[in-house]
Amino acid sequence: MILGVVAVCVVLAVLAFLVPRLSRHPERGTRRTLHAGSRAGGKAPGLLGRALSKPFRSSSKAVGRSGSAGRRARGRMPF
Numbered sequence: 001m002i003l004g005v006v007a008v009c010v011v012l013a014v015l016a017f018l019v020p021r022l023s024r025h026p027e028r029g030t031r032r033t034l035h036a037g038s039r040a041g042g043k044a045p046g047l048l049g050r051a052l053s054k055p056f057r058s059s060s061k062a063v064g065r066s067g068s069a070g071r072r073a074r075g076r077m078p079f
Contacts, residue, residue: 001055005059005062005063008030008063009062009063009065009066010066011026012026012027012030012063012066012067012070013066013067013069013070014070015067015070016066016067016068016069016070016071016074017070017071017073017074018074020070020071020074020075023067023070023071024067027063027064027067030063031060031063031064034056034057034059034060034063035056035060037053037056038053038056038057038060039053041053041055041056
């Protein structure tokens with residue numbers, strides 16, 4: 001799962017750098033999927049629910065950061 005999230009982050013960063021507007025939709029889709037996993041894991045009671053939903057929350061944050069980093073880098077380019 002970790003390698004999958006890393007691969008998605010790299011693809012989104014490259015996509016956000018090359019075509020910033022078109023990168024929003026895949027980013028939103030990925031985050032929506034990860035939020036669904038977080039919600040499903042969070043239905044478990046107590047500490048177990050938090051422990052099961054945390055990987056999905058942190059992965060969602062990473063996806064958002066990689067997309068915004070690609071768009072930010074594109075904005076800093078001189079051309």
